[in-house]
Amino acid sequence: MTEDRVHAIGYQRIAAPGRRASAIWPIARTLVTLALKRRATKLALILCLGVVVGHGIWLTVQLLSVRFAAELGMRAGAFRLQDAVGNVQEVLASYLQIQFYFTTPAIAVVAGGAIADDRRAGAFELYFSRPLTRLSYGLGKIVGTAAVPLTTLFLATLILWLAAVGIAPPHIRADLWSLALPALVGAGLATAVLTAGMVGMSALARRSTGVAVAFVALLLLGSAVAEGLAESHQLWGGYLSPERDLRTLFDALLEPGASSFAGSILGGRARVNPSVAGSALALGLYIAAGLGALWVGIRREVTS
Amino acid sequence: MSAPMLEAVGVSKLFGQVRALNEVDLTLGPGVTGLLGPNGSGKSTLLKLFSGQLLPDAGQVRLLGRDPFRDAPARRAMGLCPEQDKFYEELDGYRFIEVLTRLHGFSAAESRDRAAHALARVGMATDGKKRLAAMSRGMRQRTKIAQAIAHDPPVVLLDEPLNGADPVARADLVKLVRQLGDEGRCVVVSSHVLHEVEAMTHQVVFIRFGRLRAHGDVFRLRGLLTDRPYRIRVKTPDARGLATRLLALEHVRSVTVQDEGSLELTTTALEPTARATARLAEDLGLAVSAFSSPDADLEALYRYLMEAAG
Numbered sequence: 099m100t101e102d103r104v105h106a107i108g109y110q111r112i113a114a115p116g117r118r119a120s121a122i123w124p125i126a127r128t129l130v131t132l133a134l135k136r137r138a139t140k141l142a143l144i145l146c147l148g149v150v151v152g153h154g155i156w157l158t159v160q161l162l163s164v165r166f167a168a169e170l171g172m173r174a175g176a177f178r179l180q181d182a183v184g185n186v187q188e189v190l191a192s193y194l195q196i197q198f199y200f201t202t203p204a205i206a207v208v209a210g211g212a213i214a215d216d217r218r219a220g221a222f223e224l225y226f227s228r229p230l231t232r233l234s235y236g237l238g239k240i241v242g243t244a245a246v247p248l249t250t251l252f253l254a255t256l257i258l259w260l261a262a263v264g265i266a267p268p269h270i271r272a273d274l275w276s277l278a279l280p281a282l283v284g285a286g287l288a289t290a291v292l293t294a295g296m297v298g299m300s301a302l303a304r305r306s307t308g309v310a311v312a313f314v315a316l317l318l319l320g321s322a323v324a325e326g327l328a329e330s331h332q333l334w335g336g337y338l339s340p341e342r343d344l345r346t347l348f349d350a351l352l353e354p355g356a357s358s359f360a361g362s363i364l365g366g367r368a369r370v371n372p373s374v375a376g377s378a379l380a381l382g383l384y385i386a387a388g389l390g391a392l393w394v395g396i397r398r399e400v401t402s
Numbered sequence: 403m404s405a406p407m408l409e410a411v412g413v414s415k416l417f418g419q420v421r422a423l424n425e426v427d428l429t430l431g432p433g434v435t436g437l438l439g440p441n442g443s444g445k446s447t448l449l450k451l452f453s454g455q456l457l458p459d460a461g462q463v464r465l466l467g468r469d470p471f472r473d474a475p476a477r478r479a480m481g482l483c484p485e486q487d488k489f490y491e492e493l494d495g496y497r498f499i500e501v502l503t504r505l506h507g508f509s510a511a512e513s514r515d516r517a518a519h520a521l522a523r524v525g526m527a528t529d530g531k532k533r534l535a536a537m538s539r540g541m542r543q544r545t546k547i548a549q550a551i552a553h554d555p556p557v558v559l560l561d562e563p564l565n566g567a568d569p570v571a572r573a574d575l576v577k578l579v580r581q582l583g584d585e586g587r588c589v590v591v592s593s594h595v596l597h598e599v600e601a602m603t604h605q606v607v608f609i610r611f612g613r614l615r616a617h618g619d620v621f622r623l624r625g626l627l628t629d630r631p632y633r634i635r636v637k638t639p640d641a642r643g644l645a646t647r648l649l650a651l652e653h654v655r656s657v658t659v660q661d662e663g664s665l666e667l668t669t670t671a672l673e674p675t676a677r678a679t680a681r682l683a684e685d686l687g688l689a690v691s692a693f694s695s696p697d698a699d700l701e702a703l704y705r706y707l708m709e710a711a712g
Contacts, residue, residue, distance in 0.1 A: 125505075224484060224502060227480065227484075228478075231474050
């Protein structure tokens, strides 16, 4: 039977949209809109903003000091200054590491219920009685969830780097151009790890609060346990910590060097895993596990 | 007969060891159809199959000739009002419907227009501005119906659409459902409230234990239950005199005089007997103050069919 034959019996043909808009954006936007109505989201994002501002101040003080020292011809002084305030690489590496800690609870608050809440509310019925594929739904949830780390990690890293390029004296500026790609790759990796883990856990659960608590506990407390293992000469344990794996990659990408005085105030350079490739592989597996859980979770709801 | 809009051909669905639907054959065209059956009879499963959320274990389901499970764009032709009513509590009615309408591929602006139109149609133009959490059960119910019709689908599936609605809202919703059917849409209403279904349509589908028990017009189906003669109650001053004459009628099986002013008869043919009774009363010069058949309606049909199903 064709739609024309049905049309002939009397009801109006469905007004087909000219160019069909993707279903991904409304799903992502709804997730973010609902999250922004919660006070906890605002608080978590304010804390993330604090990290950006703090590192922005560090970066500004650092580069202005170097600039004035250079203008005054204090070459030797500038070197001592660098020991005190560090370099741009160190600021960016520190930013990514610390912001990862703050973004973890933020993403948990925003997207803990991304799929869990849909399951609890019975929204799958409403979604999948529409021309929506599982893939579009999954991508919509990934995009909505990724909005948090994309903002706090990726976009903020880009802003800090642009600020650095803008403030830096000419002799440093040239070196900063080559920092953009490693910094953004590091931010992208952290975004992928947080997003995949979050949507994966949300896809398998029913309650957003439970998901949020479990995600933060797994990522931060689990990482602490893995750190402990690595520090007690069980080096393999270090690869179980996504946070340590990311730190390993941040250091490999940005090469921040030894901790400055300013950096040590923020905890200094923590130890990393011996193998960068091992950490990259561990992160790849972690991301794959998260996306796999997402697929399983959606299939479980919409299946034969 | 017009082309089928919803079809189930030999459809069976198993959940583990439980056979939720068993070789159901059903064809539905334009107009309103009531889907009736007790809890666990398979109504919701059938709606989920029609709405493309489940895949049958055997047989085929067709929505305007297309497979609603595998062919996602086919679901554009269908609107579902689910029974569940806990959704995005923080969204207002307009935003809620706009989000869902956008999933059909409409732009944000067009989705907003459609949301406004649909909410106005269900009488929620003002209350639609409230958050879902702040809406009464009846308002949520109307909002759910609005989201089901916002994209103007030819097929509308309504699962318990009148739950929680106040009497005025119920009357409005019954009218709306009839309008949707009159527009040529295929409207399937699953409900437990028989008199409300009866107010919407005389076309019904009965399901019990996953099997189709009956499908068709209520009065014709009732007429097919020949082992269940109709009861007719008549109030008239000389019930005994009328009863004597009624016993001679062809279809009348029995007549019981309950008191001097009323009688109850059983007959295998409702309409001829009703006409003959009126004629006899006229011949005898009797005034008939009440004439009713307590088991010619949907409720009686439902009871008899469900009793027969064990």
